[in-house]
Amino acid sequence: MSFGSWRDHFAEEEIVEALRELVRLDTSNPPGNERQAAEVLCDIAAKLGLDAERVPLGDRRANAVIRLRGRRRDTALLFNGHLDTVPPGEAEWTFGPHSADLVDGRLYGRGASDMKGGLISMLYAMGLLRQEGIVPAGDIILAATAGEEVDSLGARSFARDGGLEKVAAAVIAEPTGMDVVVAEKGVLWLELESRGKTAHGSRPDLGVNAITGMMEVLVKLQGYQFTSDPHPHLTPPTLNIGTIRGGVKTNVVPDRCVATVDLRTVPGMDHGMLLEDFRALTSGADVSIEVLNDRPPVETPQDHPLVVAAVESGREVFGKRPVVRGAAYYTDASVFAPEGIPFVIVGPGLEEMAHQPDEYVSVASVLEAIDYYAHLAMRFLGT
Numbered sequence: 001m002s003f004g005s006w007r008d009h010f011a012e013e014e015i016v017e018a019l020r021e022l023v024r025l026d027t028s029n030p031p032g033n034e035r036q037a038a039e040v041l042c043d044i045a046a047k048l049g050l051d052a053e054r055v056p057l058g059d060r061r062a063n064a065v066i067r068l069r070g071r072r073r074d075t076a077l078l079f080n081g082h083l084d085t086v087p088p089g090e091a092e093w094t095f096g097p098h099s100a101d102l103v104d105g106r107l108y109g110r111g112a113s114d115m116k117g118g119l120i121s122m123l124y125a126m127g128l129l130r131q132e133g134i135v136p137a138g139d140i141i142l143a144a145t146a147g148e149e150v151d152s153l154g155a156r157s158f159a160r161d162g163g164l165e166k167v168a169a170a171v172i173a174e175p176t177g178m179d180v181v182v183a184e185k186g187v188l189w190l191e192l193e194s195r196g197k198t199a200h201g202s203r204p205d206l207g208v209n210a211i212t213g214m215m216e217v218l219v220k221l222q223g224y225q226f227t228s229d230p231h232p233h234l235t236p237p238t239l240n241i242g243t244i245r246g247g248v249k250t251n252v253v254p255d256r257c258v259a260t261v262d263l264r265t266v267p268g269m270d271h272g273m274l275l276e277d278f279r280a281l282t283s284g285a286d287v288s289i290e291v292l293n294d295r296p297p298v299e300t301p302q303d304h305p306l307v308v309a310a311v312e313s314g315r316e317v318f319g320k321r322p323v324v325r326g327a328a329y330y331t332d333a334s335v336f337a338p339e340g341i342p343f344v345i346v347g348p349g350l351e352e353m354a355h356q357p358d359e360y361v362s363v364a365s366v367l368e369a370i371d372y373y374a375h376l377a378m379r380f381l382g383t
Contacts, residue, residue, distance in 0.1 A: 003128075003129070003132045003134060003374070003378070004128070004132055005128075005370075005371050006124060006125075006128050006367060006370040006371060008131075009127070009128060009131040009132075010124060010127070010128075012363075012367065015120065015124055015366070015367065015370070016102065016107065016363055018040075018044050018120055018123075018124075019100070019107060019112070019116060019117060019120045019361075019366060020100035020102070020107065021040055021100075022037055022040055022041070022111075022116045022119070022120065023098065023100040023107065023109035023110070023111055023112050023116055024098050024099075024100045024109070025037045025040065025098070026098050026110075027083050027084045027085050027111065028084070028085055028086065028087040028088065028110070029084035029085065029086065029087075029147060029149045029150050030087075030150065031060070032060065032061050032084050032146055032147055032150075032153075033060045033061075033084075034057075034060075034061055034062055034063075034083040034084055034146040034147075034154070035054070035056070035060045035061060035062040036060075037064075037083045037116075037144075038054045038055075038062040038063060038064035038083060038144060038146075039054055039062075039064075041064040041066065041083075041119065041123060041144050042054050042064050042066065044123060045064075045066040045123060045126075045127075045142075048123070048124070048126070048127035048130060048131075049127070049130045049131075050066050050067065050068055050123075050126055050127065050130060051066065051067040051068075051069065052064065052065070052066045052067075053065045053066075055157070055158075055161075057146055057147075057153060057154060057157055061146050061147070061153065061154075062146060063083075063143060063144060063145050063146055063154045063157065063158060064083070064142070064143075064144040065141065065142070065143055065144075065158070065163065066123065066126065066141070066142040066144070067139055067140070067141050067142075068126045068129060068130060068136065068139065068140040069135070069139055070135060070136040070137055070138040070139045070140070070381065071135055071136070071137055071138075071383070072137055072138050073138075073139070073166065074138070074166060075137065075138035075139075075166055075168050075381070076138045076139040076140070076141050076166045076167050076168065077136075077138065077139075077140050077141070077167070077168065077169055077170075077171065077377055077380055077381050078141050078142075078143060078163075078164070078167045078169070078170040078171070078336070078341070079122040079125075079126070079140060079141065079142040079143070079170075079171050079173070079373065079377075080142070080143050080144075080145065080155070080170055080171065080172045080173070080332055080336070081115045081116075081118050081119040081122060081142075081144055081145070081172065081173040081174075081347075082115060082144070082145050082146070082147070082148030082149065082154070082155075082332065083116075083119070083144050083145065083146055083154070084146055084147055084148060084149050084150075085110045085111035085114065085116075085149065086110070086114075086149050086355050087110075088110050088357075089355075089357060091357040092357070093108075093357050093358055094108075094357075094358050095108040095109070095358060096109075097109055097110040097359075098110065100112070102363070105362055105363050105364060106360040106361070106362055106363070107360060107361055107362075107363055107366075108358060108359065108360045109359065109360075110359055111359070112349070112353075112359050112360050112361040113175045113348075113349030113350060113353040113354060113359050113360060113361040114174065114175055114349065114353065114354035114355065114359065115173055115174050115175060115347060115349065117173075117175070117347070117348050117349050117361035117365070117366045117369075118173025118174065118175065118347035118348055118349065118366075118369065119142075119144055119173060120366060121173065121347070121348055121366050121367075121369035121370050121372075121373055122142050122171075122173055122369075122373050123142060124370045125369075125370045125371070125372075125373035125374040125377065126140055126142060126374075126377075128370060128371070128374045129374055129377065129378070134378065134383065135383060136377060136378060136381040136382070136383060137381045137382045137383055138166070138168070138381050139166070140377050140381070141163070141167070143155070143158050143163060145158060145332060148331065148332050152332055152334070152335050154332075155332035155335040155336065156335055159335055159336065159339055164336065164339050164341055167336075167341055168341075168342075168380075169304075169305075169306040169341060169342045169343065169344075169380065170333065170336050170341050170342070170343040170344075171306075171310070171343070171344055171345075171346065171373070171376060171377075172331050172332060172333055172343060172344070172345045172346075172347070173345075173346070173347035173348075173369075173373075174327075174329075174331055174345050174347050174351075174354075175347050175348065175349030175350055175351050175353065175354060175361070176327075176345055176346050176347055176349075176351060177348075177349070177350055177351065177365075178314060178318065178322055178346060178347070178348065178365070178368075178369065178372065179322055179323040179324070179325055179346065180307065180310045180311055180314065180322050180323070180324045180325075180344050180345075180346050181233075181324075181325055181326060181327045181344065181345035181346065182233060182299060182300045182301075182302060182307055182324055182325075182326065182344060182345075183231065183233045183234055183267065183297070183298070183299035183300070183326035183327070184234075184297065184298055184299075184326065184327045184328075184329065184330055184331060184333055184334070184345070185234055185237075185264045185265060185266060185297050185326070185327070185328050185329070185330065186264065186265040186266070186267075186269065186271065186295055186296045186297030186298070186330070186334070187262070187263065187264055187265070187293055187294075187295045187330050187334075188262075188263040188265065188271050188274060188275070188291070188293070188294055188295075189242075189260060189261070189262055189263070189291070189292040189293035189294075190260065190261045190263070190275075190278065190289055190290070190291060190292065191258060191259075191260050191261075191289070191290045191291075191292050192214065192217065192218075192258070192259045192260070192261065192282070192287055192288070192289055193256070193257070193258050193287065193288045193290070194210045194211075194213040194214040194217065194246075194256070194257045194258075194285065194286060194287045195210055195213075195255065195256060195286045195287075196208035196209050196210030196211075196212075196213060196253065196254060196255045196256070196257075196286070197253070197255055198252060198253055198254070198255040199252075199253040200251065200252070200253070201249075201250065201251030201252055201253060202251070204253050206253075207253030207255070208253070208255070208286075209253050209254060210246055210254045210255055210256050210257040211246045211247060211254050211257045213257070213285055213286060213287065214244065214246065214257040214259055214287070216285065217281070217282050217285050217287050218241055218244075218259060220281045220282070221239065221241075221261060221278065221281060222239065222241070224239065224277070224278070224281065226239075226269075228265070228266050228268055228269050229268055231266045231267060231268075231326065232326075233299075233324070233325050233326030234266045234267075234297075234326040234328070235328065236266070237263070237264055237265050237266055237269060238262075238263070238264045239261060239262070239263050240261070240262040240263075240264075241259060241260075241261055241262075242260045242261065242262050243258075243259060243260045244257065244258070244259040244260075245257070245258055245259075246258065260292065264328060265296075265297050266297050267297045267298070267299045268297075269297060271294055271296065275289070275291065295330045295334035296334060296337075296338060298333050298334055298337035298338070298343070299326075299337075300337075300342040300343055300344060301342075302324060304342050305380065306342050306343070306344055306380055307324070307344055309376055309379035309380040310322070310344045310346055310376055311324065312379060313372055313375040313376040313379055314346075314372065316375055317368065317371050317372045317375055318368070318372070322346070327345060327351075331345060333345065346372075346376075347369065348361060348362070348365035348366045348368070348369040349361040349362075349365060349366075
């Protein structure tokens, strides 16, 4: 269907200032502090004529759930983005991490690309449809969630409270340069703890060295051979030993060592079986294994109507077919997809800007994404 552009209803300065207001808020996770950001989004949504609710999630934590009502109540399209960011880090920034400085068409700040820019684009896409007087066949729901960078607190709460009940599909606004991502790797983080017996460093024969025991186990894990079929959009599974710590002093035999391991998996791999394999590899050693993070690999078939709508909307708005690919990172899709919700990940900003000093998003990409999300919603839902 044909309808106007954001330019017909909003001033560029209004949209940019809304994004600057959001970026100026420190929502670093930990601890999160998303409540004020949720309030800002709800205030903007109310001005756009949308239904908005701030959903408290504890001390200074909250989701924002914003809705454009459709004609029917039995179907909906979910727009999703997270309010939290990673901390600014120790590296020096040219522009302050919460300055929201605007320089040469780029808006700088932590979260500008990952992913407050995408949230603003989605919100104004819903406002655009509202201003055009278009009533979609089903609701469009924007769930701006807390905690994605750590534990997906907000997405899990949204799902647990019935937010996915009528949702037919989800669009997640992570920065992809407007490529259409249809698959993401799973993650399995393990903590390994080895136990030994302490002794004086001059008499190691009287002790049991926990670090040595851990080294032997880690060598076995590094030699583990994954069994998985090649995936058209994802690189093969990986294993990375992320941290190791043990011992209290140079002249003391360590009686404890802890290491963490990061596994990235592809669709078709079973995390339970992986864990069984790793426990078998460590059998006979005094080593325990604890799961710290477990998110399944997820994907949406390329011929799904949502993917077709995402690709065709890119062709219509940008004049070219967007790249369809996968992502090595995880998103809140790892919460939604296991509930039967097909998804695509597509958003303004650059993937390589996420978690970097001097993170930025181009204003032009945020503005273009407004029209894109509006077209995607209407292509998928219709009227």
